[in-house]
Amino acid sequence: MQIDHSSHQPTASTHPLCFLATNIGTPSNVGGLFRIADALGVEKIYLTGESLVPPNSKIRKISRSTEKYVPYEYRQSALDTAQMLRDRGYRLICLEIASNSIELRQLPILHNEKVCLILGSEKDGVGTALLKMVDTIVHIPMLGVNSSMNVASACAIATYVILDKMAMRGGQ
Numbered sequence: 001m002q003i004d005h006s007s008h009q010p011t012a013s014t015h016p017l018c019f020l021a022t023n024i025g026t027p028s029n030v031g032g033l034f035r036i037a038d039a040l041g042v043e044k045i046y047l048t049g050e051s052l053v054p055p056n057s058k059i060r061k062i063s064r065s066t067e068k069y070v071p072y073e074y075r076q077s078a079l080d081t082a083q084m085l086r087d088r089g090y091r092l093i094c095l096e097i098a099s100n101s102i103e104l105r106q107l108p109i110l111h112n113e114k115v116c117l118i119l120g121s122e123k124d125g126v127g128t129a130l131l132k133m134v135d136t137i138v139h140i141p142m143l144g145v146n147s148s149m150n151v152a153s154a155c156a157i158a159t160y161v162i163l164d165k166m167a168m169r170g171g172q
Contacts (some may be wrong), residue, residue: 005090005153006104007042010112011041012053013060014041014042014111015040015041015042015163015166016041016042016043016158017042017043017114017115017116017117017162017163017166018043018044018045018046018085018090018115018117019022019033019037019044019046019117019118019155020041020046020048020078020082020085020092020116020117020119020122021033021045021046021048021120022051022078022118022119022121022127022130023047023048023049023050023051023120023121023124024051024119024121025050025051026054026121026158027052027058027062027102027154028039028058028062029122029152029163030047030051030052030053030056030059030062030087030148031058031059031060031062031063031152031171032150032151032152032156033090033119033144033151033152033155034054034059034062034066034067034070035064035066036061036071036155036156036159037066037153038063038066038070040159040160041127041163044070044071044072044073045072045073046072046073046074046075046081046082046116047072047074048074048075048076048077048078048081049063049076049078050121051092055073064169065071071105078118078127078130079130082116082134082143085116086157088114089134090115090116091113091115091135092116092118092133092135092136092161093107093117093118093137093138094117094118094126094130094131094136094137094138095117095118095128095137095138095140095158096118096120096125096131096136096138096156097125097136097147097148098131098137098139099138100137101127101137101138102136102137102138102139103139103141104139104140104141104157104158104161105138105161106123107136107161107162108165109162109165109166110166111123111167113167114168115162117128117158117159118153119155120151121151121152122150139157140158142154158170
């Protein structure tokens, strides 16, 4: 029997994982990031560059108002934000198709390692300067006609895999 929404018991628990979104200008993607972060316990979202930010009625609708509960911060520079997170002990992992990217399934993650997942726009991806500074670049293998997928969909997959590796692997 299906359980209805009223039986859900939210928690305040989060994981040592944040998102750094750069130049995400589509409300459905930004709203989707908030919904993913809320559902999977991501500690914070950093919106940078030309990314849309709350308050925004379209983001609120897509996120189902989770932008009210997930901590977020807008910062102009993705590079400065990435450096600040690195200085705080985060491993910078970029989700992007690149000549030196590895399959997401092959990504080694240590138990409770602090991770910043970097996401770029669907049109332009992540800029070269940011790609050069990250620790690891990962991609999701694509089997169909398209070579990529929606940012929010790819983020959901990557977040789930990273959290699974953090919790289940207990190391490598």
